[in-house]
Amino acid sequence: MRKVWWKEAVAYQIYPRSFMDSNGDGIGDLQGVISKLDYLQDLGIDVIWVCPIYRSPNDDNGYDISDYYDILDEFGSMQDFDMLLGECHKRGIRLIMDLVLNHTSDEHPWFIESRSSRDNPKRDYYIWRDGKDGAEPNNWESMFNGSAWEYDGQTDQYYLHLYSVKQPDLNMENPVVRQELISMIRWWLDKGIDGFRVDAITHIKKLPGLPNMPNPKHLRYVNAMAGHRNIPGIHDFLQQFKREAFADYDIMTVGEASGTPISEADQWIGEENGAFNMIFQFEHVSLDFGPEGRWDCGPWSLIKLKQIMQKWQLGLDGIGWNALYLENHDQPRSVSRFGDPVHYHKESAQMLATFFMLMQGTPFIYQGQEIGMTNVHFHSLDDYRDVEIYNYYREWLMDGHDMEETMRRIRFRARDNARTPMQWEDTPHGGFSSVVPWIRVNPDYHHINVRQQLTDPDSILNYYKRLISLRKSSETLIYGKYGSFMDRHPEIFAYSRSLGDESYFIALNFYGNTPEFQWPEELKGERCQIVLSNYERDEQDVPDDCRLNSHFVMKPYEAIVYRLG
Structure with missing residues (x-):
């Protein structure tokens, strides 16, 4: 297996609009990211992935690009970006950007020209078709609900948009577009x-x-x-x-x-x-x-x-190589989805971190995941900002569905769950901004925030630091082979990583129950040492030798990492 830097890295995804506001306009920006680079370096991050910061009308929060070669004013300038890149590299942190190739904004100069006339040289940069029998060219649905076609009266044709109506698909069959x-x-x-x-x-x-x-x-x-x-x-x-x-x-x-x-x-x-x-x-x-x-x-x-x-x-x-993740800007918060944010917030967030961070692949942490940020429960549709939510709400109600059930689904699945402002401290707006942000902060910032967790040695944040340090301390936890155990157990997830003479065994309780753990037959007799756990355990609970009778009761959402041999 080829060894390379990006396999050994720990990546951190930044949604800049919600990360840190440096100029008091309620919107995160590039200078805000720069101000938190020391925090990311201390966490152990090697790569940041920055969501789109290109010029955009922001119909889909920047994934509708109107100029690939410029920065959206609310994020800063190209000079700010150059500063960010330089400050990252000074700290040994690499930077990757979002690349959106499937579509542009309908305000991109290419599309403005394309829709101006049927014989414009850029007409074929996008996908245009005549309607059929007074309807759309075909029955394709947008990923954001509704038809994937939009009628343009100026040229009497439809253009294809697999996402928002303001995100026309590029015609990749055109070699000039690819160039x-x-x-x-x-x-x-x-x-x-x-x-x-x-x-x-x-x-x-x-x-x-x-x-x-x-x-x-x-x-x-x-x-x-x-x-x-x-x-x-x-x-x-x-x-x-x-x-x-x-x-x-x-x-x-x-x-x-x-x-x-x-x-x-x-x-x-x-x-x-x-x-x-x-x-x-x-x-x-x-x-x-x-x-x-x-x-x-x-x-x-x-x-x-x-x-x-x-x-x-x-x-x-x-x-090939895995990209490991549980959260991103399109997914609900993992502790709300796979853990228990009410009764075992810290324990379940730490267990989930152990679960994905120690597998074979490059782990991607999404901003706020390292402090266990949770789904937000907005009561009013007006508090949401994502275009997808409004399309879904409108179409689902038009189909005759119940409003409360619709809102229940939105609260659980909405992409805005991951887009509420980063919770830095227990001050107004979570320390993200000095003014009301573009989207409301999750009210639980009073007890879930970076400042409090930095001072608590047992916090989710400090557990992530230990976990990242452990991963980087051993090539086995990066390049080692994956082994699966207890495949049919309904509550415990167990796996190993092995390289040469070194092995690790990871035991995870995915629920709030207390199942009995018994060593797999394949590992009995191995010497073992706990190198990381989200609970304190007495030595008698886990003997040094994983003998035939070694068993114990796992605690709710417990995670234990053993070094074997």
């Missing part, structure tokens, strides 16, 4: 950034002819046969981006690759053949989707979680 994007990628890499997280990349290839799809609304969530995800021919585009842009630089590339089967891992992230270094796969964060899809919040199974993680851990071993 424009490659030039932009190289421009940023020449500035000295350290790579990209590539947004919605599985959607850049559309099925030829753009045919109707069966049950299109369902396809928003279960897209195996959809006309715009992982379509044959996509790797021709991806390999061109790799060959003509990425390959010339020592960078980290991570693709957001929903629906990518592990059978295609070599094409996506193979050590030699892959288009990217890593991908974010979505299987484990789709566990609690109900029959109606993402907004249908159902129960999840620990056994199913084990199967998914084992599949990716073992399936990529020797082929």
